[in-house]
Amino acid sequence: MIGPILSVRDLRTSFFSQRGEVQAVRGVSFDVAPAEMLGIVGESGSGKSITCMSILRLLKANGRIKSGEALFDGRDLFKLDEDEMRDLRGNDIAVIFQDPMTSLNPTLTVGEQVIETILRHRRLTRAQARQRAIELFELVRIPSATARLKSYPHEFSGGMRQRVMIAMALSCDPKLLIADEPTTALDVTIQRQILMLLKELQTRLGMAVILITHDLGVIAEVTDHIVVMYGGMVMEQGNVRDLFARPRHPYTQGLLAAVPDLRDDTHHRLTPIPGSPPDMAHPPEGCPFAPRCPHTMQQCVAAMPPLFDGARCWLQHPEAPRVAGVNELEPA
Amino acid sequence: MSEETIAPAMWEKLDRSAAETEVIATPSLTYWQDVRKRLWANKPAVVSIGFIVLLILAAIFGPIFSPFSYSDQNLKLANLPPVFEPYRVTDSSGTSTRFFLNASNFNLYQVSEGGQVEEIIRGERKDMLKKRQGFKFGDQAVTLDYSSLPAKLLNADGSVLRPEGLQWNMTYLFGTDQLGRDVLVRQMIGARISLTVAFVATLVNFFIGIFYGGIAGYMGGKTDAVMMRIVEIISTIPLTLYVILLMVVLDSGLISIVVAIGSVFWVDMARMVRGQILMLKSQDYVAAARTMGAGTGRILTKHLLPNSVGPILVTLTMLIPSAIFIESFMSFIGLGVTPPLASWGTLTSEAVETLRAYPHQLFFPAAAISLTMFAFNFLGDGLRDALDPRLRK
Amino acid sequence: MATYVIQRLGLMLLTLFAIVTLTFFLMHAVPGGPFVSERMLAPEIEAALNAKFGLSDPIWLQYLHYLRGIAMFDLGPSFKYPGVSVNQMIADGLPVTLRLGLLAVICVIALGVPMGIVAALNRNKWPDTGVMLLATMGVAIPSYVIATVLLYVFALKLGWVPTFGLDDWRGYILPVLALAGFWISFVARLSRSSLLETFEQDYMTTARAKGLRPGQVLFKHGLRNSLIPVVTVLGPVVANLVTGSFVIEQIFALPGIGRHFVLSITNRDYTAIMGITIFYAALLMVMILIVDLLYLWLDPRIKLSRQSA
Numbered sequence A: 001m002i003g004p005i006l007s008v009r010d011l012r013t014s015f016f017s018q019r020g021e022v023q024a025v026r027g028v029s030f031d032v033a034p035a036e037m038l039g040i041v042g043e044s045g046s047g048k049s050i051t052c053m054s055i056l057r058l059l060k061a062n063g064r065i066k067s068g069e070a071l072f073d074g075r076d077l078f079k080l081d082e083d084e085m086r087d088l089r090g091n092d093i094a095v096i097f098q099d100p101m102t103s104l105n106p107t108l109t110v111g112e113q114v115i116e117t118i119l120r121h122r123r124l125t126r127a128q129a130r131q132r133a134i135e136l137f138e139l140v141r142i143p144s145a146t147a148r149l150k151s152y153p154h155e156f157s158g159g160m161r162q163r164v165m166i167a168m169a170l171s172c173d174p175k176l177l178i179a180d181e182p183t184t185a186l187d188v189t190i191q192r193q194i195l196m197l198l199k200e201l202q203t204r205l206g207m208a209v210i211l212i213t214h215d216l217g218v219i220a221e222v223t224d225h226i227v228v229m230y231g232g233m234v235m236e237q238g239n240v241r242d243l244f245a246r247p248r249h250p251y252t253q254g255l256l257a258a259v260p261d262l263r264d265d266t267h268h269r270l271t272p273i274p275g276s277p278p279d280m281a282h283p284p285e286g287c288p289f290a291p292r293c294p295h296t297m298q299q300c301v302a303a304m305p306p307l308f309d310g311a312r313c314w315l316q317h318p319e320a321p322r323v324a325g326v327n328e329l330e331p332a
Numbered sequence B: 001m002s003e004e005t006i007a008p009a010m011w012e013k014l015d016r017s018a019a020e021t022e023v024i025a026t027p028s029l030t031y032w033q034d035v036r037k038r039l040w041a042n043k044p045a046v047v048s049i050g051f052i053v054l055l056i057l058a059a060i061f062g063p064i065f066s067p068f069s070y071s072d073q074n075l076k077l078a079n080l081p082p083v084f085e086p087y088r089v090t091d092s093s094g095t096s097t098r099f100f101l102n103a104s105n106f107n108l109y110q111v112s113e114g115g116q117v118e119e120i121i122r123g124e125r126k127d128m129l130k131k132r133q134g135f136k137f138g139d140q141a142v143t144l145d146y147s148s149l150p151a152k153l154l155n156a157d158g159s160v161l162r163p164e165g166l167q168w169n170m171t172y173l174f175g176t177d178q179l180g181r182d183v184l185v186r187q188m189i190g191a192r193i194s195l196t197v198a199f200v201a202t203l204v205n206f207f208i209g210i211f212y213g214g215i216a217g218y219m220g221g222k223t224d225a226v227m228m229r230i231v232e233i234i235s236t237i238p239l240t241l242y243v244i245l246l247m248v249v250l251d252s253g254l255i256s257i258v259v260a261i262g263s264v265f266w267v268d269m270a271r272m273v274r275g276q277i278l279m280l281k282s283q284d285y286v287a288a289a290r291t292m293g294a295g296t297g298r299i300l301t302k303h304l305l306p307n308s309v310g311p312i313l314v315t316l317t318m319l320i321p322s323a324i325f326i327e328s329f330m331s332f333i334g335l336g337v338t339p340p341l342a343s344w345g346t347l348t349s350e351a352v353e354t355l356r357a358y359p360h361q362l363f364f365p366a367a368a369i370s371l372t373m374f375a376f377n378f379l380g381d382g383l384r385d386a387l388d389p390r391l392r393k
Numbered sequence C: 001m002a003t004y005v006i007q008r009l010g011l012m013l014l015t016l017f018a019i020v021t022l023t024f025f026l027m028h029a030v031p032g033g034p035f036v037s038e039r040m041l042a043p044e045i046e047a048a049l050n051a052k053f054g055l056s057d058p059i060w061l062q063y064l065h066y067l068r069g070i071a072m073f074d075l076g077p078s079f080k081y082p083g084v085s086v087n088q089m090i091a092d093g094l095p096v097t098l099r100l101g102l103l104a105v106i107c108v109i110a111l112g113v114p115m116g117i118v119a120a121l122n123r124n125k126w127p128d129t130g131v132m133l134l135a136t137m138g139v140a141i142p143s144y145v146i147a148t149v150l151l152y153v154f155a156l157k158l159g160w161v162p163t164f165g166l167d168d169w170r171g172y173i174l175p176v177l178a179l180a181g182f183w184i185s186f187v188a189r190l191s192r193s194s195l196l197e198t199f200e201q202d203y204m205t206t207a208r209a210k211g212l213r214p215g216q217v218l219f220k221h222g223l224r225n226s227l228i229p230v231v232t233v234l235g236p237v238v239a240n241l242v243t244g245s246f247v248i249e250q251i252f253a254l255p256g257i258g259r260h261f262v263l264s265i266t267n268r269d270y271t272a273i274m275g276i277t278i279f280y281a282a283l284l285m286v287m288i289l290i291v292d293l294l295y296l297w298l299d300p301r302i303k304l305s306r307q308s309a
């Protein structure tokens, strides 16, 4: 068994604003194995994007990584200097954002935007880079690739723009691709195409992918492992099959309960669990899910539950009372 | 995995009602309360509001309480400074005279102990060649020597007379202009005129803009296209030129300048209102109101305009300083209000005429208009930030 | 592109026509103006006007005469100076005004944009505060006040530059600064806020996520986009520099068109006022067209939407 390509340990990231310190990420750890697809799910504001942006060290000016490490290929990303980090970005680690409309520069041709990435990291001539860009466009199945290099982003449909983003991300054969809700901004019919393209490319190119999404259907279909985040923390993580079959955290159970049937083909967005997520400027001391959890106990508000074999819930404590449907002993 | 034992009581279910009361519902502010809060938190904007209010009060009531009128001339007391250095000469009988020297026109003026200007002091004949002039205070003789600048006052024995220090001009707090008119009251009249022009012209622009933009946006389609084409043409015309032409035709005066400015600068307002209306038109509640049978006028006034209040307010606050500026600009090039009436523009241009001899006269009109422009700019910025926190930079 | 330019030229001609018409009828409404017969004028002027416009003709015919003159770039005789034509007056003042205006535009771009960049890059630090303070002053204080203060301090008090005239290059410094002051400040503020806004854009994050160097991110991705709003105001900038130059030429006693214009106003030289207004309008529209074409080149998104419209 080879070690993980990326290993995040106890990542803590905060933003400092007028409201004070906003603890967006509060101790997140997970591993990504080479050539696997890891899914990260969670409600809006749970810290998914900030986790990834911390790994890339692309936080807004008021954000700071307070502690933790991110071992990529054995090197701690947080200890690299800015030059080394820049050589890595777009080269070894690439990223795709949610909205292809706004993440492409409207005043440069898409060709230029891909070519500049290649030229930044590869010793190629402009003509060679252009050739490579054409191949990439063909790889992501943009029709009449050569001609489209000269187009501007606004001349593409949303789906095509996201293909351009993918081509750009793949331009230097990254070992890790972070896709932050790559399909959320697209039409439902297009979403599936893009997702299948990503999955196909991932297997074909053998790269690792972190896929952030709201869509549990997507997760079930394409990912290998899954991390469920809430309130800046990992609530539960594990193998997709196990986790879907036997969710052990009340939050994951809530999420899954909101999806009627994962096997039918329509994709389901998360139906919100009643209540609202914690204010990250004043995070609770105990379990962040306690105000919305149907099983809250005295212990839950008193102390933060540790991870019990992949689930951050006091009910997983060996002494905890048995609750039907959560932690009762396995039926024979 | 932490396996330390946990007290069995901790495994009790949490009493939810107790936990919930802990969450004190923070009072949710309405949009306008929120706007007000943000505006009050913006110091420059608050100071600006204070300044503008004071200015308006001074413009309205100041001239009423002033002992002078804006057109009272006293050529004998022309070009007096707001601050002077009084001298004192005591003759042998013990009567002492206080006076100050106006260093620019070499006149002496008698002043009281309290700093009231009393009269100009007549001296002997000027010796044009030697550049000196004698003055008699009882049996004391003082000679004014302006052969080398700054001019100095000499005692009979040739020693230099020393002033008593600085004193504020208590009769004419801001001094007098070249015709001996009180600068303070002229400043206040100037503020009155400039602000009136600005407010009225802005209001006129406001109504034309709302009306025009409202109709274009609401009607949509062909009407909108034609109306916006017209706006496009108007906006390429250099409008200041048109205000100038209009002023030439209408002849200088208060009403003309209001008409000229008011009729020309409504284009931005019209565009903005149209944009707002187009945006709001696409929203559901307007469609709902329409299906419920509300008429066009009602929808326009009840639904659309209230929602556009924010951007309109900002555009208005930004229009006022431009109106002030254009009025003063017109007055400066001689197309504004006619003398003896004053506006900040005419006051500045009058001060420029005497710039070489009395540079201080430029200070008050320049400061007044600049501070006012500052205030409206800060207020406009503050309002915009308060109305739309996302725009905050 | 070509259709767009033709469209714009057409619109320009239309606007110009509107301006000429408006000007003509405004001037016609002036009692004692150029198009009425009862007034006291030097006989040569009377004759010249009559020859030009046929003053006894009905108004529409006079209007056509005037239009014909404009079409042939002939703005008619002066209303005040016998034997002088408005064309001559303009030709006389144009070099000074153009030089002044051009220098001012250069100053606006060469000082305003870098000031904005410095402020944005040092957001909330002292260079930002300093630039913003200066810029706020520049925006709030009217140009004629700036001009007079500059004149007093640097020419009268310190004597570093001449108080009037352009015999020396130093003679340009104060007028150009006074003329451009507002717009330097305006452009500095605009480019700052525009840059800050651009920094927030997703594509800037993309650029950084691609590993581009800070210089590439700023100049290639940031600057071009944030300059778009700056370019859009260049049209108004040119327009306002022109009107600003009336006062500046007056204060510094510079022999430009603006001086002629203000003089014509005080003299009620109606034909000169008309002619210069129309000339200015035409000049401005050409400038604005140039600026718009520049804008088109900078922002590819415009091309499609305008063409399809």
Ligand SMILES: Nc1ncnc2c1ncn2[C@@H]1O[C@H](COP(=O)(O)OP(=O)(O)OP(=O)(O)O)[C@@H](O)[C@H]1O
Pocket (backbone or CB within 6 Å): A015, A016, A017, A022, A023, A024, A042, A043, A044, A045, A046, A047, A048, A049, A050, A051, A060, A062, A063, A280
């Ligand atoms: N620049 C910032 N300043 C202050 N707080 C921030 C900033 N950026 C993010 N946050 C906070 O960090 C928290 C996590 O945000 P994040 O974007 O990671 O959420 P997310 O899980 O990606 O949600 P979504 O599904 O909406 O993308 C949020 O509570 C957010 O308010």
Ligand code: SF4
Pocket (backbone or CB within 6 Å): A249, A250, A251, A287, A288, A289, A290, A291, A293, A294, A295, A296, A297, A300, A305, A312, A313, A314, A315
């Ligand atoms: S720790 Fe307690 S509150 Fe949190 S999820 Fe588990 S049972 Fe619910």
Ligand SMILES: [Mg+2]
Pocket (backbone or CB within 6 Å): A048, A049, A050, A180
């Ligand atoms: Mg996110």
